[in-house]
Each structure stands twice: as C-alpha cells, then as structure tokens.
Amino acid sequence: MENFDMSLVDWSRAQFALTAMYHWIFVPLTLGLAFIIAIMETIYYKTGNLEWKKITKFWMTLFGINFAIGVATGIILEFEFGTNWSNYSWFVGDIFGAPLAIEGIMAFFMESTFIAVMFFGWNKVSKKFHLISTWLVAVGSNLSALWILVANGWMQNPVGMQFNPDTARNEMLNFWEVLFSPTAVNKFLHTISSAYTLAAIFVIGVSSWYLLKKLNVAFAKKSIVVAAVFGLITSLFTVMTGDNSAREIVRDQPMKFAAMEGLYDGSEGAGLVALGFMSSSSESGNENMKDFNFKIEIPNLLSYMAYMDKNAFVPGVNDIINGYTDNEGEVHPSVNEKIVMGQKAILALKNYKLAQKEEDTELAQSSLAVLNENFKYFGYGYFNDPYDVVPPISITFYSFHIMVGLGMWFLLLFVLALLFVFKETIVNRKWFLRAAIWSIPLAYIASQSGWIVAEMGRQPWVIQDLMPTLRAVSNIDTTSVKITFFLFLIVFTGLLIAEIKIMLKQIKIGPNHGGH
Amino acid sequence: MKPLIILRKIWFFYYEGFVHQKEWSRQVWFIIILKLFIMFFILKFFFFPNFLKSKYSNDKDRGDYVIEQLTNPK
Numbered sequence: 001m002e003n004f005d006m007s008l009v010d011w012s013r014a015q016f017a018l019t020a021m022y023h024w025i026f027v028p029l030t031l032g033l034a035f036i037i038a039i040m041e042t043i044y045y046k047t048g049n050l051e052w053k054k055i056t057k058f059w060m061t062l063f064g065i066n067f068a069i070g071v072a073t074g075i076i077l078e079f080e081f082g083t084n085w086s087n088y089s090w091f092v093g094d095i096f097g098a099p100l101a102i103e104g105i106m107a108f109f110m111e112s113t114f115i116a117v118m119f120f121g122w123n124k125v126s127k128k129f130h131l132i133s134t135w136l137v138a139v140g141s142n143l144s145a146l147w148i149l150v151a152n153g154w155m156q157n158p159v160g161m162q163f164n165p166d167t168a169r170n171e172m173l174n175f176w177e178v179l180f181s182p183t184a185v186n187k188f189l190h191t192i193s194s195a196y197t198l199a200a201i202f203v204i205g206v207s208s209w210y211l212l213k214k215l216n217v218a219f220a221k222k223s224i225v226v227a228a229v230f231g232l233i234t235s236l237f238t239v240m241t242g243d244n245s246a247r248e249i250v251r252d253q254p255m256k257f258a259a260m261e262g263l264y265d266g267s268e269g270a271g272l273v274a275l276g277f278m279s280s281s282s283e284s285g286n287e288n289m290k291d292f293n294f295k296i297e298i299p300n301l302l303s304y305m306a307y308m309d310k311n312a313f314v315p316g317v318n319d320i321i322n323g324y325t326d327n328e329g330e331v332h333p334s335v336n337e338k339i340v341m342g343q344k345a346i347l348a349l350k351n352y353k354l355a356q357k358e359e360d361t362e363l364a365q366s367s368l369a370v371l372n373e374n375f376k377y378f379g380y381g382y383f384n385d386p387y388d389v390v391p392p393i394s395i396t397f398y399s400f401h402i403m404v405g406l407g408m409w410f411l412l413l414f415v416l417a418l419l420f421v422f423k424e425t426i427v428n429r430k431w432f433l434r435a436a437i438w439s440i441p442l443a444y445i446a447s448q449s450g451w452i453v454a455e456m457g458r459q460p461w462v463i464q465d466l467m468p469t470l471r472a473v474s475n476i477d478t479t480s481v482k483i484t485f486f487l488f489l490i491v492f493t494g495l496l497i498a499e500i501k502i503m504l505k506q507i508k509i510g511p512n513h514g515g516h
Numbered sequence: 517m518k519p520l521i522i523l524r525k526i527w528f529f530y531y532e533g534f535v536h537q538k539e540w541s542r543q544v545w546f547i548i549i550l551k552l553f554i555m556f557f558i559l560k561f562f563f564f565p566n567f568l569k570s571k572y573s574n575d576k577d578r579g580d581y582v583i584e585q586l587t588n589p590k
Binding site for chain 2: 084166483491
C-alpha cells in the first residue's frame, strides 16, 4: 500500500467528505420539514382554521428555500464517483445502477409535479388534492433518500451480489436482499428519523425566537406543539433504530463497533462508556489506540446493547486483530489470516485473467475456484500490517458519543417544550427558549456526527472487506482534486450563506406577511 | 376533458405560479439556475470527466483496466 499517492487519496477523501457533509446540511431539514408541514396542513384540512393555513404556508416557505438551495447538491457526489473514484464505481456499478436510477426517476417526477402543486396550487386545486400533494412530496423525498441509503448500506454490508471476474464488477443476484438487508433497513430508518428530529428542533428553535421577541405568540406555540410531539416520537424512534443498528454493526462491522466505544480488549459483560476522554498518549505504542484519561462506564450495558445479554462477550480491537470466537461459537479468523486469504484472492484474479488471455482453461478454472473461496476477504489482500484495518478510533469514539449525548438532550427538549406549552409558561422560560434556539446548530452537529461515525468508523473500507479506500481512487492528478476541493468549498459556502440570509429574512418577515 | 385543454390548464398553472412568485422565490430560482450552470457547464465539463469513459471506448477495456489496477501494485 505504501506505493500509493497518499496525497491523492487524502484530497479525494477530503473532497468527498466536504461535499457529502454540505449536502447533508440541506437534506435532513427537507426530509423532516416536509412531514411537519403535511401534519400542519392536515390540521388545517380537518379544522378549516385559517390560522393553520398561515402556519403551514410559513413553514412551507422555509421548506421551499431549503429545498431549492439544496437541490442537486448530491449530483456533485455522482460526478466525484465517476472522476475520482472510478475503480470503486466500476466495481459496484451494477449494484448501484438500479437504486440510483429509481431514485433519479422518482425524485424528478414526484418533486417536479407535487412541489409545484404545493407552492402554486393554493386556491387553484381542491384542498384535498393540495393536501395529498403535500403528503406525496414528503413521502417522495423520503423515498429518494431510501435508494441512496440502500446503496450506502450495501457498501457497509455487501449482500445479494456476486463478483464477476470477467468484468471486475459486482452483479446483483437478489434485489430484495440488497433492499432489505438489515444494514440498509436500519440505516434508512435511523437516518430519516434523525432527520425528522432535526426538523422538529428547527421548528421549535425558530418558534422560540418569536416567543423570545414576543412576536406571533399563538403561531409559535401551535408550531411548537406539532414539532415537539413529532420530535418526541421520532427521537424515540431514532433511539430504537440506533439500538438496532448497534446490534447489526457488532455482527457485520465489529471493528467499527469497537472503535465507537474505544474498546481495545473485549470482555464478557462489557461496560458502556457513557462519557470518556482519551489522552494524547498510548501505552500500547499504537498512536490510533489512545488510553483513556477518564471514563464513566455503565457495567454490562455494552454487552446487553450488542447481544441483549448482559454477560455476552463483545470483541475489542485486539480480539478482532488476533481472531476470536463469538457468542454463537463462530470462529472469526485473525486479520493476518484474512490478509493471506485476500492475497490468494487477488493473485487468483490475476491468474484467471492471464489464463483467459493464454486460453489455459485448467488454470482459469483452478484460479476461479481459489478466487471464489477467498473472495470474502479480497480487500484484506492489500494490507501488510493488521492494524491498518483499524479505523481512526478517537474521531469515531467522540463523534458517536457527541451524537448520542445530543440525542438525549433533544429528547429532554421535546418533553420540556410540551410541558411548558401546556403549563402556559413557555413564554416566561427564557433560558429554555434560548436553549431551543441554540439546539438548531446542535441538531446539525449531531446529524453530521452520525455520518462521521458511519463513514470514518468503516475505514479503511469503501466496501466492507472487499475494497479498501486506497484502492478505490482513480489515478488522476492531485492538483485538479485540490482545485475542485476549494471550488466546492466556495460554491457550497456561498449556497449556505444564501440560504441562511434568505431564511433569516423570511423569519423576520414572519407568518403574517410572508408565504408564497 | 380534451388533452389540449388539460395541457393548456397545466401550462397556465405553472405560468401563473411563476409570474406571481414572491421575492424569496425569485431569489432561490436565480440561485438554482446559477448553481446548475456552475455544476453542469463548469465543474462537470472542465473538472469531472468520467475517468474510465474518457480513457477507454468499451466496457471490456474498462474492466481490464480496473482488474489491472486491482491486481497490480502501483
């Protein structure tokens, strides 16, 4: 691996991370706000109360601004796949083709048709048709997210496919296995429910600003009630799906799980680190595996979370490196053994292609047999040091704990918001209103942290166990990657500033004079 | 209803929607168009050619290139 141009790999990764993170600033608000608006419009439809129409139209305006600024920012990622990550794109091509094509067609038709009705259709189509359109925008935008997340789920847990050594592509064997893989299902549910939570916090935060300024009080209280009920339900669902994800990760990506918890040596009855700070040094000598300066551990909870058994064995980084036997008695080979199997698979692929060229049927068949036997660990063949397969532990650990900690705060925020609204004391709770406003950036930090856990925690893999990130990059000029990195930084920062400015202006105008 | 009348209604639906837009809506449309121009006519055109398609004319050559990349250290 040392022959790789690390500068090219690092810049390509930085560029992809930058664009994905900026893209994800816009997406969660769209996903969640669409449902909150649909609920508000449903109340208007049911009650005929014009106040609810005004509320719906105001939040629809903010939804429209966010949607418009964010639309097509994801296309940049597809540009990058084709240019910077061509080995990877080729390798996964057939798997990604179907979900992404469905996403493209669905997004185009659902959004272009029903968003137009949402914004242009007031008083032009029936109330019922308008309401249906609003719900279809909410469902459609979330279905678009489904296909992208299914593709991402496949990268974390490649199932339902077979590698074709003639084309060097993975081919889909079972669409339903790809779609309903536990990784994809948990990823989708956890991601969208966290997006709904973010949108609920956004509504509560903006409404709190009105209450702090003593403006549009009735409007703000009504908005808070809808958002807090919605947010409470979705944040509980986020906790539940996160819990399911943890059980799935410990099975399919145990190294990521160990990194999330900073668990170096596994044990039976493992404790969960509720709070911890890592030191700058490492007793083991491995810079990636820093010691804890301080940690508060809840005994047995990690074992329970991972296996629903408080005494179960949870493997740590060193166990995975050295090989271990899991709770079902399955033996997991050491990373060194996997490296040997991966090297056999790579050599077999090379020999297979050579045999084809020389029309040596016997060598082709024997090579194919070796490839199939060892393909499961194909990607390990590119490593020499077993510790190369350990993700960056500090960043994974902190991102995970920031996400979980903030998630707990959001739950409390929703409960308090409801309590204070129903007790009619929310206007006087200035500390709470300020905390609610500050929770808007915190929701974005939690959301981004979730993605950092998912993507940094699975390093060094771009496709789990099959393709390391280092092997996925195209052999292109690093300078062009650097130029486009800064171009994206400028373009996306410009978009974000524009969004914030236009939104703040509409928020200041308020629900009485805005709308569309 | 005749298809032509339906098309006419759809046309006026969009036409009136765009004509009677609020200021924020005009601003975001300007941003959308500018963004799409930058993405497709500058970034895609000058900086993001499809690496394999620009180097090889058929899938077999592309596959062989990727296998070469995967099986030989650089």
